[in-house]
Amino acid sequence: MEAKNSVRREFIFPPYLLLLFPAVVFMLLMYAYPFIASFTRSLIDAEGNFSFANYAKTWELYLKDILFTFAVTVFSTAATGVMAVLLAVYLRFSQSFISKILSGLYKVPIFIPFVVVAQMMNSFLAPHGLLNIALAKFGLINIDQPLQLFNFTGLSFGFIWKMIPFSVLIIHGGFQMIDDSYIEAARTAGARLFKVITKILIPMSKSSIMVALVLVYSQIVGTFTLPYMLIGGKSPTTITVDIAHRVNYFRDFGVANTLGVFSYFLVLFTAIYYLRSSVRKMAEDKLVQE
Amino acid sequence: MFSKKMLIVSLEIILLVVVFLLIIWPMMSLFIWSIAETWYWPNTLPQKIGFEYWKQALGLQKSLAIGAVSIVPAFFLSLMIAMIVVVISMLIAIPAGYALAKYRIPFGGFILFLFLMPNAFPQQPVFVNLLHIFTKLGLAGTVQGVILVHILVGLVFGVWITNATFKSIPPHMEEAARSVGAGKLRAFFRITLPLAAPGLLASAVFVFITSLDEFTGTFFVGLPFVNTLPMTLYSSSGYNMQFASVIAIILLIPSILFMALIQGVLKAEYVGGMG
C-alpha cells in the first residue's frame, strides 16, 4: 500500500491525521470498547471459560435464522439497488412536471422511522389488513384465503419500501454530478439509452451506488423493529429478534453476542468487496492524475 | 413523434400512480388508526372515528387506559438533541470524509469500515455494554450521554456519505484553483465545498433523521430521565394502535420541516441539488 515510486504529495503527514482525528478517536472511544467486550463475551461460555460453546449452540438453534436473515438482506438490497437505479435514471432524464412531483413523493418514506414502518406494515400486510381487504374488494383475491405476508415476502416488502427512497437520494445525487456534456457526447456518438446507462451513468457514479448498497445492507441486517412486528416469534425469524429473545428471557449474552458476531461477518464480507474496490479505484485515480 | 411523446407521458402517469399507491396506501393504515376510536372485524373502516387519541396525546385531555406521556416535551427534546447532533456530527464527519476521499491513508479501508460498525453489529448487546460504561462515567440518564450515542450512530451516515460525495468531485477542480495561487483552505471553501454541498446536505439530513428516530441506544442510555419521542412510541406501540399512529404522525413533522429547510437553503445556486 505504501507508494514506493514517489507519488506527488502523497503522504503529507499532518493534514489528514488532523482531519481524521476527532472522528476516529470518537469512534474508538465510544464504540471500540463495547464492541470488543461483545466479541470476547461470545467466546466465554456459561461457566466463564474460553470456549466455542456459544457458537455451537447458536449453530444448532439459529442456523436457519441466520440464513434467513442473510437471504432477506441480500434479496432486499439487490431489489432496492436495481429499482433505485432505474428510478434515479428516470429522474435524471425526465424534466416533466410528473417527474417533479415524483421527486418529492418518493422521499416520503425517508422520514418515517423504522419503528413506525413496522407498525404500518403490520397493519397493512395483515391477512385482514388494508392490502388484502382492498385486493378482495377489487375481486383479485378471496378474502377467506388472503395473501400471507408475515414472512420473507412481507418483510422484504417493508425493507424495500423504506430503503428505495434512501438509495434513490444518494444514487440520484451521484447521477446529478455527472455533467450533461458526457451524456450529450455519448448520445451524439449514437449511443442508445441503455448504453448510456450502463456505460456512462453507472460507472461514473459507482461510488454513490456502492455506498447506497452498503448502507442499505447494513441497515437491514441490524433492524429489529420491523421483523419483530411482522414475524416476531415465528420461525424462521431474523438474528435481531433471536438476540432479543436470548437476552430478555435467558440473559444469555454469550449466545446473543455470538449472533451479533455472525451478523457482523455478514456485513464484513460484503463491505470488503466495496472497500477493496474503492481502494483500488483511488490507486487508479492517482495514476491517472500523474 | 407525436405518439412517442404520448406513450412516454402515459407511462409516466402510470409510474406516478403506482408510486403514489405504493407509498401512500400503507400510510393510510397509520392515518386511519390515528382517528379510529372503535375498529374491529368485519368492518373495513372504523366503526367510530374521532380525535380522542390526538387530544390525549397532546395532553389536552387526561387518559386512563392509555398512557398519555409527555409527548410535547419529548418532541422538543428529540428535536433539540437532533439539531445538536447534526452540527457536531457534521463538524467531525466532513473533514474525516474528505480525508478518506482525497488521501491514500494506511488502513483507510479499515477506518472506513470502523464507521460502518454501529450498523453492522446488532445494537442490543453493544448498547448494554455502553450502559455499564456510561453509568460508571455518570453519563447514564443524561442528555449528554444520549447526544453522544446519537453522534455515534449518526457518524455512519455522516462519514460514508460525505466520503462518497468528495470522491465524486473531480480532483482537477481543486487543482485548477490551487494552480492559480489559491491556498488549500481557500480552494476547499470556494470550490470543493460548494460542489459537494448537495451530498453534504443530504448527509446532514440523514444524520438528523437518524438522531430523531434513534431508539435502542437512547433507551438504554437515557433511562430514566431522558424521554425522547421514539421512546414514547415504543411505550405505546404494539399495544395501542391509535396512540402509536398518532405519535408516528407527530414524528414525521420535524424531519419533513428539516428537509424543507435544507432544500430552501440549497436552491438555485447549486446545479441539480438533491432532488
Place this chain on the structure above:
Amino acid sequence: MQKRNRFTILLLVSILVTGLVLVGGKKDEAAAQEAKVRLVYMTAGDVNMLALGQNVVGPEFSKKYPNISLMTIHTGPGNAGSQIIFEKLLAESESKKDVWDVDVAMVHQIFMKWAMEKDLLMPYAKDIDTWKYVASPFAKSSLGVNVEGYVMPMFHSQTALAYNPEFVKDPPQSYEDLVKWVDKNPGKFGYNGIKGGMSGVSFTVGWIYWKSGKYEKYAVTGPFEESEVASWKSAFEDLAKFNKKVTFTGGNVGTLDALNRGEIWMGPVWVDMFFTFMNEGKLNPKTKMVLPEPGMPGQPMYFVIPKKAAHPEEAKKFVEFMTSPAIQAKDIVERFNWYPGIDGSYLKGSIPQDTYAKIYGDVTPEDLSKKGRAFPLADYFNAILESYEKWVK
C-alpha cells in the same frame, strides 16, 4: 454563493446555541424541583402501567403526600421491560454509586431471579403496613426463588383462551378438547409460539403441565432434574403436530389483533389485556374466554425497592399506598381489570357488582383457584423454552 454559505453557517450556529441554551435551561428546571422529593418509579409491563402511574396513581399519591411527586418511567412490555430495569440496576451496582437513580420498580417474576442473585434489592415488605394483607404463595416465592420480604405483589394476571362465540359454539373445556377442535378447524387457533410474547409461552407451559401431569414438581417443589426434560420429547413432538394446524401470531398483541380482524377464532390471551382491548374498542364485545383444564399459568407483578434507592422511605410509602385495599379495589381491579395483588377477601364490598360480574364472568374465582397455575421453577422454565426451540421447528 458567499451569501448562501454565510447564511447557512449562521443558521446552524444559531440552532446550536439555542440548543445549548435549552439544555442548560433544563438543568435549572430540574434543580428547582429538588425542593420536593421526586420519586423515580420505573415500571415494566404494557403501556397501561404508564397511564396508571402518570394519570391515576401519581396525582392521588401526591394528594396524600404533597411533598412527594411521582415520576413514572415505562420500560416496555414483557420480560424485555424487566430486563432493562435489571440492566440499569446492575450497572448502578457495578459503578459503586452511593445512591441510585431508581427508587421503586415494578417488575415481572423473572426479574427476581436475576436481581436476588446480584443482591440488588432491599428487603422492605415486612416493614410496611399492608404486608398483613398478603397471603398468596406468590409473595414468598417467584419461580422457585425465595423472595419473602423483598416483594409486594401489585396485581395478578392470568392467561386464558379467548374465543369468538359466533364461530365457536361449543368451546373446548380442556387442552385435550382443544386439540380435537383444532383438527376440525385448522388455522383458526392462533398463538405466538414461545418468542415475542408471554401468552404463547403460557400456552406452551400449560401444554407441558397437561402432558406430563407433574405440575407440583415443576412449579412448586422441584427439584430440577435433567431426566424430566428428556421426558418431554414426545410432548413437544405432539405440539409440533398441533402447530401444523394453527396460525402463528407475532405476540400478545398479535394474537388479539388477529382475533380482532377475524383471522383466528381462538387464542391465548392475558385476561387484563383482553378487557383493555375491549374497552378501547379493539375487540368485539361479544368475545368470551375459557380457562381450559388442567389449567394455564398466571403471574403476579411485583413492587421492589433497589438496595441503594435515593428515597427508600418515600418508596415504601408508595408501595404501601398501592397495596392498600382502597387503591387495589378502585384502580387495580375496577379501572384496569387486573386481579388484586393482595388477598381478594380484603376487598369484599369495595368492588361494584357489575365490575365483579365482568371480571369474574368467564373465568370465575373457582376457576382461578383450581386452574390458575404458576409458571414453573426458573430452571424448568428455561428448559421448556429451549426444548421448544430444539424439538418444535
